[in-house]
Amino acid sequence: MEEIKEITAEELKQKLERGERLNVVDVREDEEVAQGMIPGAKHIRMGDIPSRLDEFKKDEEYIFVCRSGVRSGNVCYYLQELGYNVCNMIGGMLAWDGEIIPK
Template sequence: MKNMSTNELEEILQQEKTIQLIDVRETDEYAVGHIKQAKNLPLSELSERTDELDAGRPLHVICLSGGRSMNASTYLEQAGFDVTNVDGGMMSWEGDVTK
């Protein structure tokens, strides 16, 4: 599994506005503040909603601190996705957030 820092993610987001980024925190956590381009797909719903993701495009996964996103990334990688886990999660994110 690939990993990247939140700083690396921010650089990618500045260059490419259409990356496939999922936030696997629960809906209430996501509502408090999230990265604008992130789609909320809670880890608790991931196995039922995997078909909402584009398997033909790289996927970046973030959560609060990096634990849930690592679990989600492992699952998605086993399902055939090209996945990158965002280390440190939203606790390390220094960019803008949307509510």
């Protein structure tokens, strides 16, 4: 299995603070995102990804986030197999100390 790109929570926070336009996708469940998401992130539950592939473009990079980095890693492997440009935020929201906003 091909390695997937990874980004740390700190690296992602710095990119967002610099104003970079990023595609951050939170794949947690509804009750998890209710406690707060990374500002600008889009919420698509992990189980909904296969039915919402039309929302992803192959020429853009997507950074996936979950609680600990495991589910988002699985999503990354799945989408990378289909030819998408993906990156996993390792450590998930447990590692995130930046701003969060309620969904």
